[in-house]
Amino acid sequence: DLTMASGKMTGEWVPDELEGVMYDSEVEQAIHEVYPSSDPLDVIEFDPVDYINKLFPTEQSLAGVDDTIGRMRVKIHTLDSDIRGIVREQAETGHDGRQSLEEAHRAIEELFGRIRNIKEKAEQSEVMVKRITGDIKQLDIAKKHLMDSIRTLEKLRLLITNLEEIDRNMKFRQYSHVASQLKG
DSSP, X not given: OOEEETTEEEOSOOOGGGOOOOOOHHHHHHHHHHSOOOOGGXXXXXXXXXXXXXXXXXXXXXXXXXXXXXXXXXXXXXHHHHHHHHHHHHHHXXXXXXXXXXHHHHHHHHHHHHXXXXXXXXXXXXXXXXXXXXXXXXXXXXXXXXHHXXXXXXXXXXXXXXXXXXXXXXXXXXXXXXXXXXXX
């Protein structure tokens, strides 16, 4: 029950409409840090009875209750408009956020597709490099054999040339030349 004591209302009864949402003190403190306010309605320890007593300190001040109610209604209307605007912004932001998230998902999928494509090309390149290096090894071995064959043929040519010269010196009976060629 609200009572008037020395021109002020006192009591413990609070109508349901005046009961606010109570948050943990840490949450209230964080809200106050983010959105500082000098409005007495935003105080963590808000007491509606004290607030009403400050608005109407005496019985005679109750004559201005209609003006106070009008100011409160304007304030409520302004707050409702602000809330609607913020909710509308949030809805648009949420839509933009969802759209951005979907675009990010598409970009990530495209990026993974490109990565897979690059990986496949790298694997193909690796196979091609292995084939080329295998071919180079075969060509290197063939070159070595060819060089060995050329050296052997050169030695054979020198041997044949020496044999022909020995044969010619034998025909002319130049045994001293034959002996020097056989030493070399």
